[in-house]
Amino acid sequence: MKAVxxxxxxxxxxxxxxxxxxxxxxEDELLIKIHYTTATTVDSTxxxxxxxxxxxxxxxxxxxxxxxxGEFSGVVEETGKSVTSFKKGDKVWGGAPDGFxxxxxxxxxxxxxxxxxxxxxxxxxxxxxxxGALTALPxxxxxxxxxxxxxxxxxxxxxxxxxxxxxxxxxxxxxVTALCSxxxxxxxxxxxxxxxxxxxxxxxxxxLKKYDIIFDAVGKTSFGKTKRYLKKNGRYLTTVVTPxxxxxxxxxRFIGGKKAIIAxxxxxxxxxxxxxxxxxxxxxxxGKLKPLIxxxxxxxxxxAAHGYVDKGHKRGNVVIKLI
Ligand SMILES: NC(=O)c1ccc[n+]([C@@H]2O[C@H](COP(=O)([O-])OP(=O)(O)OC[C@H]3O[C@@H](n4cnc5c(N)ncnc54)[C@H](OP(=O)(O)O)[C@@H]3O)[C@@H](O)[C@H]2O)c1
Numbered sequence: 001m002k003a004v005x006x007x008x009x010x011x012x013x014x015x016x017x018x019x020x021x022x023x024x025x026x027e028d029e030l031l032i033k034i035h036y037t038t039a040t041t042v043d044s045t046x047x048x049x050x051x052x053x054x055x056x057x058x059x060x061x062x063x064x065x066x067x068x069x070g071e072f073s074g075v076v077e078e079t080g081k082s083v084t085s086f087k088k089g090d091k092v093w094g095g096a097p098d099g100f101x102x103x104x105x106x107x108x109x110x111x112x113x114x115x116x117x118x119x120x121x122x123x124x125x126x127x128x129x130x131x132g133a134l135t136a137l138p139x140x141x142x143x144x145x146x147x148x149x150x151x152x153x154x155x156x157x158x159x160x161x162x163x164x165x166x167x168x169x170x171x172x173x174x175x176v177t178a179l180c181s182x183x184x185x186x187x188x189x190x191x192x193x194x195x196x197x198x199x200x201x202x203x204x205x206x207x208l209k210k211y212d213i214i215f216d217a218v219g220k221t222s223f224g225k226t227k228r229y230l231k232k233n234g235r236y237l238t239t240v241v242t243p244x245x246x247x248x249x250x251x252x253r254f255i256g257g258k259k260a261i262i263a264x265x266x267x268x269x270x271x272x273x274x275x276x277x278x279x280x281x282x283x284x285x286x287g288k289l290k291p292l293i294x295x296x297x298x299x300x301x302x303x304a305a306h307g308y309v310d311k312g313h314k315r316g317n318v319v320i321k322l323i
Contacts, residue, residue, distance in 0.1 A: 003104035004302050005066045009049025012306035017299070020067070023108035027080035030109060032092060034074040036128035037102040039297070039305040039318040040160060042266075043068045046099075047306060053241045069102025070095060070266070071131035073124040074322075083111045091118040093127035095134070095273060099266050103302065105322060114273035119285045126284075129160075129291035129317040133280045134273055135265040136164035136217070139237050140172070143261045144213040148173040153211040153229065155199060156218030157191075158184035161239060163292045163316045165215050166191045171288050177208070187315060191292070213237065223248045223260035233257040292316025 001022040006014045025031045045051050046058050046068055058064060073093040076086050086092065094115035096102040109115050114134075118127045139161075140146045152169045156162040157178030169176045170192035178193035185196040197207045199220070210231045216222075219240020226236055234257075238245055241262055248260035283289035294315040297305040299322050309318055 001105040002299070003067050004069070004299065006047055006063060006068065007066050008062055009047065012047070012303040012310065014047065015068075015302050015306060017302075020104070022106055025078055025080050025108050027082045028111050029080045030076050030083050030086050030111060030115075031078040032072070032074045032094075032107050032109065032115070033077045034072045034102060034105060034107055034322045035124040036073045036322065037069045037320045038071045038128055038131070039302070039309045039320055040070060040132070041309060041312075042070055042099065044306055044309045048310075065098070065100040067101050067103050069104070069320075070099040071128055072096060072102040072107060073118060073127035074107075077106065080111070085111060086115075086117075091124070091127075092116065093118050093124075093130060094277070095131055095266075103299070103320070110270075112270055114270050114277060116274065116277040116281060119281045122284050125293060125296065125319045125321070126291055129293055129319050130280055130284065130289075132160040132291070132317060133164040133168070133283075133289060134276050135239065136161050136168055137276050137279065138265050138268065138272075139215060139217075139239070139263060140165060140168055140213065143237050143263050144215065144235050146172045146174065146213060150174045150212035151177070151209070151231075153177045153179065153208065153214045153226075154193075155179045155214070155216045155221055157188045157193060157196070158315050159218055160292075160314070160317050162215075162217035163188070163191055164289070165217055166193050167289050169213075169215075171283065174212075177211070179204075181313070184315060187292075210234070216240075223252075227258050227260075230258045233259075235259045235261055237261045237263070294318055296321060 003020045005018045076090040152174045158180040176193045177195040178188035179199040214236045216238040223236045245262045252260045
């Protein structure tokens with residue numbers, strides 16, 4: 001089967017299309033023909049290998065797994081003997097095991113992995129693009145303890161995680177302030193944000209108030225810079241790991257009302273992810289959550305897709321069509 005492989009870390013040119021062996025399923029597994037995958041900032045980070053923390057996971061000197069792609073939608077092609085919850089022809093979406101392997105024509109997953117039926121009326125591209133909600137949701141709900149009426153500030157609100165966070169915070173009936181560049185003000189308001197401010201404006205400190213949750217969806221600010229905008233027991237959440245946030249998380253756990261929090265949503269159990277996929281399916285079915293799709297590329301254009309993601313200004317999600 002065709003797949004995108006990268007045998008070394010580097011810029012998008014390290015990605016190339018190659019022929020690799022089609023997976024063979026055992027009795028606990030299912031084979032899925034992939035229709036759409038995505039190009040995410042996580043894929044870019046894994047491709048570049050420029051993060052010390054990422055290399056602990058992806059391989060110190062060269063990639064341990066050479067097919068990127070953490071998210072997919074597609075159709076079940078074959079099921080192992082003991083798979084009862086899926087059948088050939090089912091339309092599914094999900095996360096690739098360990099976050100790798102979806103840049104390929106086929107992927108095999110265990111019957112207990114994070115794979116769910118696509119709700120009626122949701123297209124393959126939207127289903128693949130929905131997986132980022134499985135980061136925004138646990139951050140806001142489990143780490144932020146989001147509740148109705150809270151004031152929530154989202155930094156990077158026009159990105160993938162941020163655009164899901166805006167919609168989810170509105171679903172929880174919160175007042176949402178979005179930080180993004182001015183070209184995206186209307187976009188984040190269309191997702192439900194009550195206010196939109198420019199993160200780079202010199203006036204920003206006068207525009208902000210105090211928040212119950214500051215969700216730095218893109219990890220571009222810090223607990224130190226933002227804690228004065230937190231309420232007494234407010235929580236600063238970030239998606240990006242640094243030595244500072246690890247120390248601050250430990251320290252604020254025991255001292256002071258304001259908390260600094262980092263989480264790693266990809267490391268949650270398949271059961272937790274499946275529970276959240278059910279929730280996301282329900283929200284999508286009732287129109288309360290809709291992934292934002294910025295661009296679509298064919299798999300042959302994977303280098304261009306990664307080049308675009310690398311610029312750091314995508315709006316929502318970039319989807320990759322396989323068939
Ligand atoms: N911890 C976890 O479990 C976990 C899980 C998944 C992802 N992540 C991480 O989460 C991060 C965000 O992922 P993503 O997919 O949402 O990213 P993304 O879609 O690539 O983010 C793009 C957005 O970042 C905004 N941005 C760029 N510079 C900014 C700045 N200085 N201040 C504020 N916003 C800025 C851009 O807004 P403008 O164009 O308006 O400037 C753009 O819309 C990534 O670093 C990823 O690795 C962590």
